Amino acid sequence: EVQLVESGGGLVQPGRSLRLSCAISGFIFNDHAMHWVRQAPGKGLEWVSGIFWHGNNTGYADSVKGRFTTSRDNVKNSLYLQMHSLRAEDTALYYCVGDNVPGGADYWGQGTLVTVSS
Amino acid sequence: DAVMTQSPLSLPVTLGQSASISCRSSQSLVHGDGNIYLNWFHQRPGQSPRRLIYKVSDRDSGVPDRFSGSGSGTDFTLRISRVEAEDVGVYYCMQATHWPYTFGQGTKLEIK
Numbered sequence: 001e002v003q004l005v006e007s008g009g010g011l012v013q014p015g016r017s018l019r020l021s022c023a024i025s026g027f028i029f030n031d032h033a034m035h036w037v038r039q040a041p042g043k044g045l046e047w048v049s050g051i052f053w054h055g056n057n058t059g060y061a062d063s064v065k066g067r068f069t070t071s072r073d074n075v076k077n078s079l080y081l082q083m084h085s086l087r088a089e090d091t092a093l094y095y096c097v098g099d100n101v102p103g104g105a106d107y108w109g110q111g112t113l114v115t116v117s118s
Numbered sequence: 119d120a121v122m123t124q125s126p127l128s129l130p131v132t133l134g135q136s137a138s139i140s141c142r143s144s145q146s147l148v149h150g151d152g153n154i155y156l157n158w159f160h161q162r163p164g165q166s167p168r169r170l171i172y173k174v175s176d177r178d179s180g181v182p183d184r185f186s187g188s189g190s191g192t193d194f195t196l197r198i199s200r201v202e203a204e205d206v207g208v209y210y211c212m213q214a215t216h217w218p219y220t221f222g223q224g225t226k227l228e229i230k
Contacts (some may be wrong), residue, residue, distance in 0.1 A: 005169065044224040045167065046223075047212075047218050047221065050218070101172070103149075103157070103172075103214030104157070105214060
């Protein structure tokens with residue numbers, strides 16, 4: 001069974017940092033791209049960032065570029081999202097998403113909630 | 119970025135009737151490898167999105183054949199025949215041909 005389990009969310013003040021983690025099991029993590037997708041309360045889905053299997057190629061939404069960094073550890077089967085200079089508009093449920101096929105976004109975690117508020 | 123525009127945003131449907139959701143991209147979704155990476159997701163309240171359709175028309179395992187996807191280039195459609203109560207929720211299209219991946223705004227399906 002494929003499992004993606006996010007952790008690291010919580011309440012953080014504006015301007016502070018937070019690091020999200022995603023533990024992956026049940027599929028060949030090394031071979032595929034991974035992503036972070038977020039959903040603000042009551043809103044739609046927004047792709048935040050992605051990283052290819054080799055980790056050398058990453059992409060970011062304009063809304064987080066320069067503030068967020070995605071990385072992966074193929075030995076630990078883990079995905080990370082380092083978030084800096086957090087803003088109120090970053091408040092959302094952050095999903096870890098895995099591609100089982102190119103562009104598939106096949107597997108989703110349950111999400112970890114990040115709340116940015118003073 | 120490829121902007122994805124869904125319509126309608128709200129879709130009241132009678133049980134047993136069919137429903138269609140349109141998704142249009144601001145640019146062609148034909149990838150250099152010849153594929154079109156256009157997915158459809160369904161999200162129920164309090165749940166993670168679940169993929170229904172990938173590469174325009176390939177149905178995921180376990181998805182009823184009442185769900186079908188079609189389209190090409192920039193225009194795509196998700197069709198649900200014989201709507202059932204379990205189909206309520208929000209449907210999203212998502213393109214994965216270009217980075218950044220982008221989603222449509224979502225279409226909320228409800229039962230009349």
